[in-house]
Amino acid sequence: MAPGQKLLFTFFLCSSSFLLTGKGVEVVEGSSRHHHQHHHHVKHNGVDTKKLFVFGDSYADTGNNRISNGDSWKLPYGITFPGKPSGRFSDGRVFTDFLARYLGLKSPVAYKFRRFGGKHLKYGMNFAFGGTGVFDTTAPYPNMTTQIDFFERLLNESVFTPFDLETSIAHVSLVGNDYSAYLSRGGSVQGLQTFIPQVVNELVVDIKRIYKLGVKKISVTALQPLGCLPRSTIQNSFQRCNDTFNQAVIFHNTLLQQAVTNLNNNHTHGSPIVIIDLYNAFLSVIQQNATNQQGSSKFANPMRPCCRGISPAYYCGNVDQNGNNMYTVCQHPNNYFFWDDSHPTQAGWEALTTALQPNLDSLQR
Ligand SMILES: *[C@@H]1O[C@H](CO)[C@@H](O)[C@H](O)[C@H]1NC(C)=O
Ligand SMILES: *[C@@H]1O[C@H](CO)[C@@H](O)[C@H](O)[C@H]1NC(C)=O
Ligand SMILES: *[C@@H]1O[C@H](CO)[C@@H](O)[C@H](O)[C@H]1NC(C)=O
Numbered sequence: 381m382a383p384g385q386k387l388l389f390t391f392f393l394c395s396s397s398f399l400l401t402g403k404g405v406e407v408v409e410g411s412s413r414h415h416h417q418h419h420h421h422v423k424h425n426g427v428d429t430k431k432l433f434v435f436g437d438s439y440a441d442t443g444n445n446r447i448s449n450g451d452s453w454k455l456p457y458g459i460t461f462p463g464k465p466s467g468r469f470s471d472g473r474v475f476t477d478f479l480a481r482y483l484g485l486k487s488p489v490a491y492k493f494r495r496f497g498g499k500h501l502k503y504g505m506n507f508a509f510g511g512t513g514v515f516d517t518t519a520p521y522p523n524m525t526t527q528i529d530f531f532e533r534l535l536n537e538s539v540f541t542p543f544d545l546e547t548s549i550a551h552v553s554l555v556g557n558d559y560s561a562y563l564s565r566g567g568s569v570q571g572l573q574t575f576i577p578q579v580v581n582e583l584v585v586d587i588k589r590i591y592k593l594g595v596k597k598i599s600v601t602a603l604q605p606l607g608c609l610p611r612s613t614i615q616n617s618f619q620r621c622n623d624t625f626n627q628a629v630i631f632h633n634t635l636l637q638q639a640v641t642n643l644n645n646n647h648t649h650g651s652p653i654v655i656i657d658l659y660n661a662f663l664s665v666i667q668q669n670a671t672n673q674q675g676s677s678k679f680a681n682p683m684r685p686c687c688r689g690i691s692p693a694y695y696c697g698n699v700d701q702n703g704n705n706m707y708t709v710c711q712h713p714n715n716y717f718f719w720d721d722s723h724p725t726q727a728g729w730e731a732l733t734t735a736l737q738p739n740l741d742s743l744q745r
C-alpha cells in the first residue's frame with residue numbers, strides 16, 4: 381500500500397461517540413446518580429415534549445447510511461444489539477442510544493425511517509450519517525449542512541414545532557471524517573494546520589444555525605484521540621498511540637473549546653453549548669482500564685479491536701466473492717473497548733458514557 385493510501389485507511393472513519401474516571405468507586409457512584417436524576421420528562425398538559433435531534437457521523441448514526449455496501453448493515457455488526465445488523469457502527473448500541481437513555485428518552489428514529497405523524501417522532505430524530513463531516517467526504521453522503529437542511533424542512537412542514545424545540549436537545553457528532561477525506565485527497569499532515577481551523581469554523585456555523593432554528597441546548601463532540609484508534613495503532617500491534625495524529629486532534633479541540641467559550645460568553649442565560657469530551661474519555665478508558673463493579677479489569681487489552689480483517693486489505697464485515705468471511709471476530713465483544721478499527725463496542729460506549737457523566741450533567745442544566 382502506498383503511504384498515501386495507508387493514511388487514507390488509517391484516517392477513514394465511517395462514523396458516529398465519551399469520559400471515564402477509571403476508578404471503580406466513582407464509576408458506581410456515577411451509575412447510581414444516573415438512575416436517580418435523569419428522567420425529568422418535560423410535560424405540558426401531560427404531553428412529553430423533550431426530544432433529541434442528532435447530527436453527524438458514525439459515532440451517532442443508528443441506521444441512515446444504507447448506501448451501497450455500508451458495513452454497518454452487514455454481519456457481524458449488531459450481533460450484541462439488536463442481534464442483527466441495524467446500521468449501527470458497533471456490535472450494539474452507539475452514543476445516541478446511551479445519550480437518549482440518559483435523557484430519559486428512547487433512541488430517536490433515524491431520518492431514513494421517519495413516518496410522519498406517528499408516535500415515531502415522539503423522541504426526536506437522528507439525522508447522523510456514517511462517514512460524513514462538516515464538508516463533503518464521500519459523495520453522495522449528506523454533509524452536516526444538508527442534514528440540518530433536512531431538519532429545517534421538517535420544521536417548515538410543522539412536523540416539529542417551535543414548542544417542541546424549546547425543551548429539546550441537539551447532539552452534534554464530528555469525529556474526524558473531514559480529516560480522513562482531506563488526507564485521502566492528498567492533503568499533508570502539515571497542511572492540517574490550515575485545514576483544522578476551517579473545519580472548526582464550519583462546525584461553529586452549523587452549531588449556530590441549529591441554535592437559531594430554535595434548539596436551546598446543544599452538545600458537540602470534541603475529537604477522540606484519532607492516533608489511538610486501531611486503524612492507527614495496528615502498525616505497532618495495538619501498543620502505542622500515534623502522537624502525530626493526537627497533536628492534530630488537540631489543536632482541533634483547543635479551537636473548538638475557544639469557539640464554544642466565546643459562544644457561551646455571549647449568552648446571558650446559562651451555557652447552551654456543551655462539549656462532550658471524547659478525547660479525555662477515550663484516554664481515560666484506554667490508559668487506566670475500565671473497571672467493573674467488582675473492581676477487576678473490564679477491558680484487558682483496551683487497544684485491540686474485537687473485529688478485524690484477516691489482512692490489511694480487509695475490514696470487519698468484508699466477505700470475498702464466494703461469501704467467505706475475510707475477518708475475525710472475538711468471542712466476547714463485551715470484553716473489548718474497540719469493536720472495529722474505528723468504533724467502540726457497546727461496552728466501550730457504556731464505559732465512555734460513565735466517564736462523560738460530568739459533561740452530560742451540564743447538558744441537563
Ligand atoms: C454540503 O452539501 C451540499 C449539497 O451537496 C453542497 O451544496 C454544500 O456546498 C455542502 N456544504 C459544505 C459546507 O461543504
Ligand atoms: C424553510 O423555510 C424558510 C422560510 O420560508 C426558507 O427560507 C428555507 O429555505 C426553508 N428551508 C428548507 C430546507 O426548505
Ligand atoms: C504516525 O502516523 C504517521 C502518518 O501515518 C506516520 O508517518 C508516523 O510514523 C506515525 N508515528 C508513529 C510513532 O507511529
Ligand SMILES: *[C@@H]1O[C@H](CO)[C@@H](O)[C@H](O)[C@H]1NC(C)=O
Nearest residue numbers: 584639642643644645646647
Ligand atoms: C461574541 O461577542 C463578541 C463581542 O460582542 C464578538 O466580538 C464575538 O464575535 C461574539 N462571538 C460569537 C461567536 O458570536
Ligand SMILES: *[C@@H]1O[C@H](CO)[C@@H](O)[C@H](O)[C@H]1NC(C)=O
Nearest residue numbers: 666667668669677679680682
Ligand atoms: C489493562 O489491564 C491489564 C490487566 O490488569 C494489563 O495487563 C494491561 O497492561 C492494561 N492495559 C493498559 C493499556 O493499561
